[in-house]
Amino acid sequence: MPFKLKQIKLNEIKSEDRFREDLGDIHELAENIREKGVITPITVDEDMNLVAGGRRVTAARLADLKTIPAVIRKIEGPQDAREIELFENIHRKDMNWSERSLLEYEIYCLESSKNPKWNKSKQAEMLSVSHTSVGRHITLAVALQIVPELVNCKTEEEAWKKWHGVKEQLAIAELSRRITYNMEGGASAEEAADKAAEGAKPKEYTKKERLDQQSQAAVRFADGAYIVGDTLELIKKVKSKCCHFAEVDPPYGIKLQKQRGRVADQHTLDAYNEISAVDYPAFLQQTAVGVYEALVDKAFCVWWFGPTWYDQVRKALGMAGFKIADIPAIWYKGQIGQTNSPETHLANSYEMFFVCRKGAPALNKRGRSNVFHFDPVPPRQKVHPTERPIELMEEILATFTYPNSRILVPFLGSGVTLRAIYKNQLKGFGWDLSEHSRNLYLEKVLEDVETEKRAAEAVEAREKSGRTRGQPDQED
Known part of the structure; x- marks a missing residue:
């Protein structure tokens, strides 16, 4: 025809x-x-x-x-x-949601085992699907391993809703089962976090034992590093000059809650704690002084800020003793920006942070550009309204820190910086007011653990298959 x-x-x-x-x-x-x-x-x-x-x-x-x-x-x-x-x-039979999720997860693990820099954005590009779709299917594949009964859900949406309804309780229960380490009473935050990090270091095990030991190590670190409490009070108890880098992402002093009906990730707003405009200058000054005192004599600090408070943030940092680069660094999110008023306002596609210096520290990545280009976390995958991609946080750590550094994160939020710290075998700790945010962070840690385990298992299976094919035929 x-x-x-x-x-x-x-x-x-x-x-x-x-x-x-x-x-x-x-x-x-x-x-x-x-x-x-x-x-x-x-x-x-x-x-x-x-x-x-x-x-x-x-x-x-x-x-x-x-x-x-x-x-x-x-x-x-x-x-x-x-x-x-x-x-x-x-004459077309599509995969059901569970089959597709498990297959995409298997591809993700296999690609990750070959390429340590593989991420969801690269997989989305390879499959010609959205980043949101890949992230959701990987999450559901992990969920199916934890809650096998989800396979009985008729639709992906039904499974997604059911998983979100139970995962917080599952995370807490799983941590209780896995954690065998108890921190000493009366230990300071940095001492407790160091002990958790030491307990998290992989040791020599048989192949059969290694994956489960690494899993326990990850949750030990997570439990010890994310502390629920008031930063302004707890930072006073931190020993002077005990941290080598600080990543500070404080509340921006904006009325984010009033935008509840207009923002795409409104389901995460309950985890966001605001500071009133009246109290914000004093809050900035107290936080800046506390962070400065906690850092060693030669250290960097990354300080995120909203442009509304540009002058006040810069002034507070200077008064605390920091030297600040004249031009802020930028996290560039790509061409697709975000705005609540597309008819009258250009879409924002970047965020700024000050690079602050105490003394004269040296960059690990010397000569690196001040533009960090990483795709944002899709709104439906966020557990906190200010959550940033883990790849961005890993790059920031790689730029400003060295092996064995101890990192201070005064406002943990989603906990993504702690996840990056653990992945790069560093030490770190911080605080957040929300127990709910901590539980969501622990869920993410468990998902990270399952992904790493599957990737390791895929590598081992491929190596075993290669050895089998390489064996000479045995004569009868």
């Missing part, structure tokens, strides 16, 4: 009288198409009537595309058109 392939204009396509009405998650498809374009051509007849590809056409329009690849074929009447539409949809 003759046909030709070409790009056609979306506004020329006629798509009336379609029998398929349920288009599924059309917005996710639109996001994928916006990033990668339409991979599979649609089918139209010679009069531009849509024959197959209704979801792709709808998503392409949502993605503001002007044209779409199409197969133009001769249709032998209405019956032929209907049969093609039917065949396209019934």
Whole structure:
């Protein structure tokens, strides 16, 4: 049957009288198409009537595309058109949500075992899907190992909701089961964190024991490093000159709660603690002095801030004794920005932080640019409104710290900095007011542990398979 392939204009396509009405998650498809374009051509007849590809056409329009690849074929009447539409949809069996999640997770572990820098963004690019989709499927794959009953959920959405309903309790119970280490009463925060870090260092075990020991080490570190309490009170108890680097991400002194109805990650706002504008200058000054006193004589400090308080933050840091670079460093999030008023305001695609120096420290990555380019955490995957990608935090640590450094994180929030600290075999501790945020952080640690275990198991299985193939045939 003759046909030709070409790009056609979306506004020329006629798509009336379609029998398929349920288009599924059309917005996710639109996001994928916006990033990668339409991979599979649609089918139209010679009069531009849509024959197959209704979801792709709808998503392409949502993605503001002007044209779409199409197969133009001769249709032998209405019956032929209907049969093609039917065949396209019934002679196709998609994976169910659990099969897809487990397969994507397996790919993630295999790629991670080959490339230590592999991440969800790279996998999303490879699979031509969104970062959000990859993160969600990996989370569900881990969830299936912890709660196998989730496989009985009919839809991905049902499984996602059920998992979020139980995971906090599961994290606490799992930690109680795994943690065999108890910190001494009366120990200071930095001493307790050091003991937890020492207990977290991998030791020599048999291959059979190693993965479980590393799992216990990770949760020991997590339990000892994330302390629930008031930073302004607890920082007074930290020994002077005991930390080698500080990553400070304080409340920004903005009324974020008033934006509840407009922000995409509104489900995380309860974890955000504000400081009033009246109290903010004193809060800044007290925090800056406490951090400065905790740092050794030659140390860097990264201090995140909102542009509204630029002058006040810089003044507080200077009064505490820090030297500050004239030009702030930037976390660049990529082309897709964020704004609550797209009609009148440009979308923000970066955040700023001051690089502060106590004394004359030396960078580990000397000559590095002051622009850090990493994709943000998708809103649906955040456990805290200010959560940043772990890859960004690892790069910051690699730039400003050295092996065996002790890191101070006065405002832990999501705990992502602690996760990066542990992955890079450093020491660290900090505080947060929210017990709920701590529990969500512990969940993330358990997910990290499961991902590392699966990656290690994949490496071992591949090595074993290679050894087996390499063995010479045995004679009878």
